[in-house]
Amino acid sequence: MKNKTFCIVVFLSLSLLGCKKIQNKLNKISIENAPKSISISDMVKDFKDDKSIKEIKGIQVEDLFYKEYFLYTGNKKTVIEGMNKIKVTEGFSQDCILTSKAELYQSLIESDKNEYTAFFWEFEKLKNPEIYTCTKGLIKHFIIFDLNSDTIYQRAEEIRE
Incomplete structure (x- = not known):
């Protein structure tokens, strides 16, 4: 059970980090394409x-x-x-x-x-x-x-x- 919980926590943490990186890239693209x-x-x-x-x-x-x-x-x-x-x-x-x-x-x-x-x-x-x-x-x-x-x-x- 501890192993499963640990895996879920790691997975969620990596997902959030991935989303943060994607959001940062989108913000950079948005700034570069600003008129x-x-x-x-x-x-x-x-x-x-x-x-x-x-x-x-x-x-x-x-x-x-x-x-x-x-x-x-x-x-x-x-x-x-x-x-x-x-x-x-x-x-x-x-x-x-x-x-x-x-x-x-x-x-x-x-x-x-x-x-x-x-x-x-x-x-x-x-x-x-x-x-x-x-x-x-x-x-x-x-x-x-x-x-x-x-x-x-x-x-x-x-x-x-």
């Missing part, structure tokens, strides 16, 4: 010295492809013009065009909703957002304007071939 901060002006050079663009938050998420999420304020005309001026060295270029929520949701993945991107998903609370899309090189953008304020939600992702 990094990024500025909208890194992507749209026209915004660099424009005082009318006020950045609130921007992150870059990496899974198989990069995705950037931005929240900022600015003038709709300035934003569209700045996006349209992006120079493309490879790939396709399409200037900003009005699109629908349906097209936006075709590009969104429910699993992208998490604690890091929560600020972006606030756009879902907007009653009548105006949504634009454009493609610059290998990056597709969705720009969501809150027509009741100057708040802009933007998502950019590498185009999957």
